[in-house]
Amino acid sequence: METAAIKNPGPVQARRTMSDTWYSILLIAPAMIIILFFALVPLFYAIDVSFRQADLTMGGIQGFVGLRNYRTVLHEPYFWQSVGTTVVFTFFAIVIEMGLGIFVAFLIHGATVGKGLIRSLVILPLATAPSVTGLFWRYLYDTQFGLYNYFLSVLGLPWQPNWLGDIKLGLWSVIIFDVWLWMPFVALIVLAGLQSLPKEPFEAAELDGASNFRVLRTLTFPMLTPVLMLVFVLRTIDCLRLYDSVATLTRGGPGSVTETVTYFLYRQGLVFFRMDYASTMALLFMYAVILASGYALRPLLARLAMRAGQR
Amino acid sequence: MRRKMLSIIAMLILFSVLAACTTPTQAPAPTQAPAAVQPTQPPAAGGCKDSDRVPISWSTIAGFYTDAMTSIIKDFESKNCVKVTIVGIDNAQLYDKQIIEAVGKTGAYDVYNIETAEKAGFAENGYILPMDDYIKANADKVQYDDIAPILADVTTKYKGKTWGLPYYTYTQGQFYRADLFEDATEMAAFKTKFGYDLKPPTTWDQMKDVAQFFTRKKGEMLKGKPLDKDFYGIGLMAGRFQEIQDELSGMILSKGTDWLKDDGTIAVKDDGNLWALKFYVEKLLPYAPPAALTVTYDGVMNQMQDCQIAMTANFFLDQWPNAANTEKKCPGAKMAIGVGIEKTTYIGAFLMGVSSSSKHPKEAMDFVAYMGGKEAQTKFASLGGSTTRISVLKDPQFNTPESRTKTAQFAFLLQVFDNMKTKKSNLFYSPYGAKLYNAMGPIYHTAAAKEKTPEQALQTLYDEFVKICGGPKCAVNK
Numbered sequence: 197m198e199t200a201a202i203k204n205p206g207p208v209q210a211r212r213t214m215s216d217t218w219y220s221i222l223l224i225a226p227a228m229i230i231i232l233f234f235a236l237v238p239l240f241y242a243i244d245v246s247f248r249q250a251d252l253t254m255g256g257i258q259g260f261v262g263l264r265n266y267r268t269v270l271h272e273p274y275f276w277q278s279v280g281t282t283v284v285f286t287f288f289a290i291v292i293e294m295g296l297g298i299f300v301a302f303l304i305h306g307a308t309v310g311k312g313l314i315r316s317l318v319i320l321p322l323a324t325a326p327s328v329t330g331l332f333w334r335y336l337y338d339t340q341f342g343l344y345n346y347f348l349s350v351l352g353l354p355w356q357p358n359w360l361g362d363i364k365l366g367l368w369s370v371i372i373f374d375v376w377l378w379m380p381f382v383a384l385i386v387l388a389g390l391q392s393l394p395k396e397p398f399e400a401a402e403l404d405g406a407s408n409f410r411v412l413r414t415l416t417f418p419m420l421t422p423v424l425m426l427v428f429v430l431r432t433i434d435c436l437r438l439y440d441s442v443a444t445l446t447r448g449g450p451g452s453v454t455e456t457v458t459y460f461l462y463r464q465g466l467v468f469f470r471m472d473y474a475s476t477m478a479l480l481f482m483y484a485v486i487l488a489s490g491y492a493l494r495p496l497l498a499r500l501a502m503r504a505g506q507r
Numbered sequence: 508m509r510r511k512m513l514s515i516i517a518m519l520i521l522f523s524v525l526a527a528c529t530t531p532t533q534a535p536a537p538t539q540a541p542a543a544v545q546p547t548q549p550p551a552a553g554g555c556k557d558s559d560r561v562p563i564s565w566s567t568i569a570g571f572y573t574d575a576m577t578s579i580i581k582d583f584e585s586k587n588c589v590k591v592t593i594v595g596i597d598n599a600q601l602y603d604k605q606i607i608e609a610v611g612k613t614g615a616y617d618v619y620n621i622e623t624a625e626k627a628g629f630a631e632n633g634y635i636l637p638m639d640d641y642i643k644a645n646a647d648k649v650q651y652d653d654i655a656p657i658l659a660d661v662t663t664k665y666k667g668k669t670w671g672l673p674y675y676t677y678t679q680g681q682f683y684r685a686d687l688f689e690d691a692t693e694m695a696a697f698k699t700k701f702g703y704d705l706k707p708p709t710t711w712d713q714m715k716d717v718a719q720f721f722t723r724k725k726g727e728m729l730k731g732k733p734l735d736k737d738f739y740g741i742g743l744m745a746g747r748f749q750e751i752q753d754e755l756s757g758m759i760l761s762k763g764t765d766w767l768k769d770d771g772t773i774a775v776k777d778d779g780n781l782w783a784l785k786f787y788v789e790k791l792l793p794y795a796p797p798a799a800l801t802v803t804y805d806g807v808m809n810q811m812q813d814c815q816i817a818m819t820a821n822f823f824l825d826q827w828p829n830a831a832n833t834e835k836k837c838p839g840a841k842m843a844i845g846v847g848i849e850k851t852t853y854i855g856a857f858l859m860g861v862s863s864s865s866k867h868p869k870e871a872m873d874f875v876a877y878m879g880g881k882e883a884q885t886k887f888a889s890l891g892g893s894t895t896r897i898s899v900l901k902d903p904q905f906n907t908p909e910s911r912t913k914t915a916q917f918a919f920l921l922q923v924f925d926n927m928k929t930k931k932s933n934l935f936y937s938p939y940g941a942k943l944y945n946a947m948g949p950i951y952h953t954a955a956a957k958e959k960t961p962e963q964a965l966q967t968l969y970d971e972f973v974k975i976c977g978g979p980k981c982a983v984n985k
Contacts, residue, residue, distance in 0.1 A: 253632060253942070340810065356797075361798065361800030361956070363956050447747045447748070448949065449801070450800055451952065451958025467603070468975070
């Protein structure tokens with residue numbers, strides 16, 4: 197009966213469908229208004245500013261200058277240096293976070309006792325703001341009073357690294373901090389993915405005598421791919437936006453080896469008040485992130501679309 | 508249907524709550540600054556009800572500078588029908604926050620706290636009001652001539668006008684461990700090594716020798732006793748902060764040069780500037796703790812109190828109470844003050860300037876005049892503040908053995924002001940001063956961190972100056 201009603205909607209059903217449409221619009225309207233106001237208005241404003249002369253301390257936002265800001269930014273060596281720093285940071289941070297996160301997730305998944313406690317402990321770094329933990333880590337890294345160098349000396353090692361003052365170590369110090377902060381996030385998401393995998397294929401593989409490696413290669417990882425892709429994209433976007441860790445740990449130093457795009461952008465916008473350059477950099481950066489994440493998410497989206505089509 | 512109805516009712520309730528939360532009951536308040544410090548409500552001044560008080564706000568650095576001022580502001584409020592709100596902002600964000608409010612003309616702050624290098628920009632852009640007429644009309648109250656002349660000039664003057672009053676000076680001198688310089692063993696060893704007597708350095712070459720001499724490894728002897736940790740000859744503020752520029756400024760000015768010439772020509776690559784950066788990086792930094800590359804003034808004070816360093820380079824004299832604290836924390840330490848190497852240092856003070864967007868400029872000027880005036884400055888000095896007034900610096904009550912740990916720097920400040928009376932940087936008279944100043948710290952630091960050679964760093968700095976000023980000359984308006 198119900199199937200027939202859906203196939204041949206009568207006048208009453210048609211009215212109800214109309215009503216559902218408006219009802220849906222009504223439901224999403226508040227969220228859309230907020231998004232439009234807080235996301236799109238600033239975005240369009242930034243686009244507008246990127247085509248103007250806008251030095252806040254010298255006349256404010258002024259006339260249209262065409263593509264001049266884009267030319268200036270694209271020819272700015274420090275912008276490209278900060279892009280390079282951001283890419284290097286993102287690459288190493290993601291590789292380590294994903295590798296360690298997956299490893300820890302498997303460890304927790306396989307644990308027989310204390311799983312809940314381990315999960316709670318793992319989540320601790322995520323429970324505080326990076327700006328707070330960054331200040332804390334600044335003291336841990338300190339060459340005079342820091343715990344890390346103290347432990348190195350207790351172990352009898354002569355090496356007393358200048359974690360935040362050595363240009364060869366500065367970026368690695370930020371990467372280590374980021375891994376400590378975000379590896380648990382990767383681990384938890386992957387753990388959730390592992391726990392939601394169906395048991396039947398694994399039982400069948402066990403009956404067939406498949407080795408652990410084969411199970412991992414042919415079952416676990418392929419089935420986890422959507423989760424891994426999602427966490428990879430989320431972490432990549434987050435790493436590309438890195439600001440707070442740099443602001444609290446190194447302020448872009450030593451030298452300029454940890455000056456990421458966002459920190460450079462902050463300095464242009466809120467130290468030199470060149471809103472035109474800052475807006476232009478932010479937009480270029482945003483386009484790049486959208487393109488990269490769109491490209492990375494394409495297989496996942498295609499798979500989801502395929503599943504939706506099958507239904 | 509019932510579920511839908513319930514959902515719609517729930518949404519209506521939600522909207523109502525949101526609307527109630529967002530509907531202003533009064534006119535929208537100006538942008539709120541972080542960490543507002545609420546003043547204590549004083550008893551109403553003769554006949555002035557609390558509700559009649561004119562509200563003014565002062566944006567300033569959170570911390571000691573503000574804490575010490577609270578009780579002084581109470582005095583001001585007891586004599587004036589004004590209510591002052593101190594808005595304490597972290598030093599790193601103060602300039603940004605003030606500029607944003609000034610550009611937006613929000614009127615959120617009636618009185619700004621302005622660094623010496625920022626004054627010309629604030630004045631040029633019309634963010635602050637000139638106070639010449641007020642000072643003239645209230646000459647007895649303001650006593651402008653009582654402010655150290657060089658300090659008054661660099662901190663308040665621009666284009667022939669006076670833009671406020673300074674209330675706190677962070678002019679530099681030098682701190683050193685006198686006990687090390689008076690130790691017979693050390694004196695003999697120094698004489699043997701360098702061929703002249705050990706004494707607090709007065710030239711840069713002497714400073715290099717002394718810094719080198721006192722740099723020792725854990726286990727070596729200092730004052731006849733083995734060291735339980737590495738010891739360094741000098742503490743430097745070489746981190747990626749602005750203070751590295753302050754530290755270099757005395758060196759640059761001592762060579763008779765500047766960042767900008769009198770006609771505004773950018774001089775950052777000249778011989779004097781190059782000498783200063785090379786000497787700093789190659790001759791001084793090797794004798795500073797490794798943490799020098801990550802710290803600013805508070806880090807150097809920590810090193811001093813932790814018995815890690817023998818002396819500072821040119822250093823902010825307002826930090827004397829912290830330096831003197833070394834005597835409590837570091838056994839056997841005896842602290843002393845110098846007037847700066849080659850009698851040339853950084854001169855500066857916080858200027859209190861009245862916002863041109865202030866709704867109550869008269870009351871704001873009264874407040875500035877009071878805080879910069881003798882009465883308030885005397886009280887400020889008694890609380891450990893570094894005053895800008897000559898009469899207070901000379902006040903005998905601040906030159907007693909009892910006040911030594913708080914105000915011993917006063918006598919040296921007078922000498923520094925005298926030594927520097929003809930030396931003033933053109934940077935302080937350029938409307939681009941704040942931007943140039945902000946550009947310098949990170950770039951000088953690249954040389955200190957050995958990411959760039961001093962020559963490369965100065966070329967970068969030159970390029971940055973050209974970019975900021977729009978050419979090889981920056982406007983300079985004395």
